[in-house]
Amino acid sequence: xxxxxxxxxxxxxxVFSSLGAKTCALSKREPTxxxxxxxxxxxxxxxxxKQDGIVLxxxxxxxxxxxxxxxxxxxxxGYEVDSYDLYDHxxxxxxxxxxxxxxxxxxxxxxxxxxxALPFVRKALENVLPSGYVVMLLKIxxxxxxxxxxxxxxxxxxxVYVNSSRQNCAKNGDFEKYPTxxxxxxxxxxxxxxFSGVPIIRWIP
Numbered sequence: 001x002x003x004x005x006x007x008x009x010x011x012x013x014x015v016f017s018s019l020g021a022k023t024c025a026l027s028k029r030e031p032t033x034x035x036x037x038x039x040x041x042x043x044x045x046x047x048x049x050k051q052d053g054i055v056l057x058x059x060x061x062x063x064x065x066x067x068x069x070x071x072x073x074x075x076x077x078g079y080e081v082d083s084y085d086l087y088d089h090x091x092x093x094x095x096x097x098x099x100x101x102x103x104x105x106x107x108x109x110x111x112x113x114x115x116x117a118l119p120f121v122r123k124a125l126e127n128v129l130p131s132g133y134v135v136m137l138l139k140i141x142x143x144x145x146x147x148x149x150x151x152x153x154x155x156x157x158x159x160v161y162v163n164s165s166r167q168n169c170a171k172n173g174d175f176e177k178y179p180t181x182x183x184x185x186x187x188x189x190x191x192x193x194x195f196s197g198v199p200i201i202r203w204i205p
């Protein structure tokens with residue numbers, strides 16, 4: 001079990017303090033900021049990538065795996081997945097703070113804690129192997145902000161896949177208790193290490 005007085009930055013804090021909004025956060029904050037992504041969101045992305053001829057590396061790291069909702073989808077599609085999380089939600093290797101790790105992979109794919117979304121992306125781009133991919137589910141508002149503007153000038157995503165339909169996320173992974181669609185628009189941001197062109201925008205039906 002991990003120390004729940006520690007956040008993704010490695011700082012110690014009260015269990016009653018929130019870690020910041022998860023990209024799919026709904027209702028009152030969950031103390032460890034665990035809001036599971038509906039597996040369907042990744043299913044439709046993988047189908048769209050297939051149609052567009054985009055092939056992700058065979059081995060993928062899920063650095064904030066929660067209960068494994070995204071990892072299990074990837075495995076069903078034939079990917080080899082290493083799953084990690086800072087907290088113990090009963091899946092993957094726990095006690096691993098991605099922001100302090102030295103994990104090296106050809107592909108990182110996750111729905112990161114939103115407050116630390118930019119640090120997660122920076123870390124993934126730093127650690128991903130040459131020509132590798134970083135795939136993050138983020139609010140469409142991630143495109144905004146002066147700090148992110150500066151980041152995008154040097155690190156533009158290669159693709160942004162905007163979800164036309166609202167995506168479900170569930171507090172503590174309980175999709176039966178939290179079935180309501182979010183009013184927030186989410187997109188899959190895909191970086192390829194070394195890319196320096198103009199991002200391509202796609203829409204997922």
